[in-house]
Amino acid sequence: MTTKKTVTKKAAPAKKAAAKKTMTAWDKVQIARDAKRPHVYDFIANVCSDFEELHGDRLVNDDRGLVAGFGMIDDEKVLILGHNKGATVEENMASNFGMANPDGYRKAMRLAKLAERFHNPIVTFVDTPGAYPGKEAEERGQAEAIAKSLEFFSGLKTPVVVVITGEGGSGGALAIAVGDKILMMENAVYSVISPEGCAGILWRDGKMAPAAAEALKITADELIKLGAIDEIVPEPAGGAHKNHKVACANVKKAVLKAIKDLKKLTPDELVEARYAKIRSYGNFY
């Protein structure tokens, strides 16, 4: 945002376009990670009504890093799944800053199975630096939990709408980002590895993260060209953190449209179309 206070409605889109042009991938990483960006509970509060959060994987734990529950988006009954970075320090700690444990992914699958039984569409909010790299996470099968999620969501017979809202961090993001319609917010990023991680390996210098961010093509406008996402959801001028209400309203509109479109398909058609989409990644056909 510039300091100019009188921005007419007409001037705003032009200004936004100019800002977008000069914004680097690294700038977007900063916006995507901004602590004031809407978190999963902000989206739930603004997109959903009558939300009922449900807990636990029925095995060992309830992972605070991944929120799950049923609710209404207008007249659609949906299951919401989302990474929870946490809005307070206590929540940050409890949820590992949105880095989910295997228990989180298993909770997501448990409730998704239930959603499938009642034909409830699923909406996921993806915002994580990655899956939690911890000792217990490994012992409880972080790799297996993510792998199983990918297999599971690929064949699930109910619509899945994915919204990449902030940081789409590698496998930890992907585990709840397999779906029929992949939406991505304008300033979100989605990557196979964090720019810092990539810079550390290929540049042998973590400080080269801006260059890595550019090379990896992690912004929405690049990802849509690569076919990794389907639609970009516009953000208010300056980014979603400037106006949660508008950001959430845009997300709600795109999600509702996607659900309505997907509900026209039979469960078998849905799964076939999803498989065809997954098969097309990399453009070999």
Place this chain on the structure above:
Amino acid sequence: MSWFEAKTEKPQIPPAKALWAICPKCKSHFEKKVWKDNNCICPKCNYHGRLAVRERIAQVADKDSFTEVFREVSYSDHLNFHDATGAYKPKVEATIAKLGETESVVMGTCTIESHPVMLGVMDFSFMGGSLGTGTGERIARACEQAIAEKRPLIIFCASGGARMHEGILSLMQMTKTSAAIGRLKDAGLPYIAVCTDPTTGGVSASFAMLGDINVTEPKALIGFAGRRVIENTIRQKLPADFQTAEYLEKHGFIDKIVERKDMKHFLAKMLGFWGF
């Protein structure tokens, strides 16, 4: 001539690397020949070292039964990727020229003690066995062919994870392989994943951990996040056997640790048990 100048005529000793194999686990030194003759298995600690892809195929498939498929499917450079040391394309082309393989997994049909299968073997020397778009495509096509021909699927995994150079499309291969394997299972076919040393990152978090049974070799490294990443996160030292085959078996994510010499028969036995 003073005494210290007398040393100029040194005998020519070949570099240590040319003579010695060092076990990466127990650090014992062996003559290269000893290591090779023992099938790349440490004579001291029984660590099962990395095998070249064609060597592995020769040890698992019945003689002359292996027919390679999808060799034409190779890497793609959708990102036009460049890093500090230059572009991705010449690097991967150099790897292809050096190894004679065109992707990090070799797929083919074969028989194992007369049981027909679709066999995949990953090649760690090909860009760290990383999961590129070509790798994912080969595995997905292999699943589809296996379904059409009613063949069980076996993949020997060896990988550091996703291939960063192919960006998001590399990540998407995790989904592609997992989805294709899901279909293979739905078609009533078994999938055996053999996690060899090392199987980590995006490969462990997709097809390597999706076996109807997951087996491994002694002392193989298997895990999702890197040891150092975890130590930096939790600020604790991890146990010495962390992310080893034995550790994973103890925690319930590996069905069985199978010695290399027993692997072929073990696979054949399971295939026969399921009637393939």
